[in-house]
Amino acid sequence: MIITTGVAYPLLVTAVGQTVLPSQSNGSQVILNGKVVGSEFISQSYNSAKFFQPRNDSASGVDPDITPDSAISQIPAINSATGIPVNVLKTLVDLDVARNKETNALVFAPDYVNVLSLNIELVKQYPEVYTNEISVKEAP
């Protein structure tokens, strides 16, 4: 029984997962310009006012999402730090909410914003604004 349930079963799931679903199996890593920039499901900290900020009073401590209200309340600050128009920021938030709704088959979760994917979208749309922030420091 130890071998069946404790060894064979998890190894078989690992084998299937690594072959068929390698992205999910390894923590749903997100790639930007050929570089891994984080996991879709784990929040990271941003030390620049040009990015949307995650929350830190969640249950897991690594909640990757914020509510649409919280994202919208951050828009004025991001606008003054980057000069990106408010209505563009609002649209990007709405698009991210819509994308997450799709992930949850429309009805299975409340509306939320994934902070990493929203910030990645900002970097993609306004590379010149974020040149300094993402200047790749090689990992020490």
Place this chain on the structure above:
Amino acid sequence: MDIVILLVVLVGSLGLSVIFGRYIARMIVYEKRPLEKTLGRVENGFYKIIGIDRYEQMTWKQYFLAMVVTNVIAAGFLMVVLLYQNNLPLSPKPGLSLDLAFNTAASFVTNTNLQHYAGEQQLSIFSQMVGLIFMMFVAPASGIATAFAFIRGFIRKEFGLGNFYVDFTRIIITLLLPISFFSALLLLFLGVPQTLDSTITIGTLQGGSQTIPIGPVASLESIKELGSNGGGFFAANSSHPFENPTGISNVFECILMLVIPLSFPIAYGHLLGKGRGISILAAMLIGFGVMLALGLSEQSGPTGLETRFGSFGSTLFLESSVATNTGAANAALTGMSPNAVIGFFLGMFVQAIPGADGTGMMMMIIFVVLTLFLVGLMVGKTPEFMSMKINPRDVKLAAFVFLIHPALILIPSVMAYTTENAQSVLGEHTTPATFTQVLYEYSSASANNGSDYLGTSANTPFWNWSTAWIMLLGRYAPIGLMLAVAGSFTLRDRKEVVEPIKTSGFLFVGVLSVMVFILTALTFFPFLAMGPFSM
């Protein structure tokens, strides 16, 4: 939107339990199952390895002993793994202290999964996999097997209660393992990771680097929910995005927790009359409905909750988890509203709405026996169940099963305060909120639930030893007594006459539900008044 989620969870789990209930009924009476030949061959291989005669029938004492011996061996194995994980492969970590290892082994073998350790920090991948995942099959299989034996007590006459080793093997190989495997793959698809690495080090958007704990989470997560286990891979349990990444995984995990407990009344209906099965199912759902209504009556969070679940998703998951004594949590209990917490206590006090895999059904039948006895007193008829007279000894044993629970909760709660151990963890100043946390800890331990407020802060010798013994007593004492009840019923004469008090129909469901509520309320209200009512 919320109503759709609720409907999907209820319809999904009830629909699946109709299928599994029929299958479980076949398992109980050893009828032919789909793929019987192939399964039989695999199972015979196991019987040969452990050297048992599959046709041997056991008395209740033999059955109980076989279960305890199997559990002791498994718990001993887990304890050794945890103590010496530094010498074992796959990302070794320092061995746990003796008291923490004992607590964890007791916690997992009793299907409780109270966790005084932080999984991703303190356990190696080997311990999580070979130690805990293995035990997450053993514990529910033991509970389900005893429920099989218990139900056989009412349908067999002088033929023994079955063979524990045969039931145990068949439950793991042909029920838990296949469902877990497919559920693990579905969870993987939804974003739960599965790897043998213990961490990944990846870049951040700003060009830095981050180290994220990871592991064979999907294979643990599926049996964690299916088997009423509830012990998380991560300390944050199902609130961690790697255990429960989306709203869809949240709904799926709710269904997994509910499906086997709800299958039992259906199986019971197949074997002992449809009306009786549906009545028990209705009583369970009424209790669960009360818990849900309490939880949903007040908004929870947002502090301590995850954004992707919100108040509704967190409440639905937690009430399902506590109702089935799984004890998994997708939010911090401190983030939940007082009414939701009262709902949790109700679930842990009753332990049968619908309760854990197997044991929930047994507990509900104990409530049926108590109800028949009390109603019998009121109308002056000798109570009968399944055309068998209920004698004074049955009622005594059933009452004892019921009374063990408050004793195991209240005595250690008082001890925690008088020995200052509660104060040393929660602060000198005792408030309704801190009293609630102590009461919750022992309720969770005694009900073999496993959700808790204290977590790693209770990793002290007092809390580790005391909750470990409460979990063991809360598991084996009631199971032993319940099997004794079944053992005496199986020897009894039965005559096919009209039941003096019908055990099905609206009236019975109503009386049973009220009786469960009154018995629980009378026992626990004073303590709820000091705790969650005053929060």
